[in-house]
Amino acid sequence: MNDHVRLTAWVRGHVQGVGFRWFTRENALRIGDLTGFASNLDDGRVQVVAEGPSENCHQLLQWLSAGDTPGRVDGVTEIWATPRGGYDGFEIR
Numbered sequence: 001m002n003d004h005v006r007l008t009a010w011v012r013g014h015v016q017g018v019g020f021r022w023f024t025r026e027n028a029l030r031i032g033d034l035t036g037f038a039s040n041l042d043d044g045r046v047q048v049v050a051e052g053p054s055e056n057c058h059q060l061l062q063w064l065s066a067g068d069t070p071g072r073v074d075g076v077t078e079i080w081a082t083p084r085g086g087y088d089g090f091e092i093r
């Protein structure tokens with residue numbers, strides 16, 4: 001279960017201007033061994049890309065979906081893929 005994966009998640013709701021990206025980064029760092037970023041999109045969603053152990057990515061996705069986040073999450077759409085690499089830590093973009 002600890003194979004490395006790439007999670008790309010699009011979070012819908014009131015997630016911009018409420019510290020959502022900052023808290024996403026903090027949770028990724030707390031979970032540990034994740035690289036990637038959280039970025040605002042023009043349509044109001046936040047895109048989260050995380051690479052690392054599958055279990056860690058699932059923990060981050062669970063947090064994104066749990067509702068214990070800043071703002072209001074109406075839904076999360078995710079895709080899973082093979083890691084591409086190239087990230088140095090977990091960034092806010």
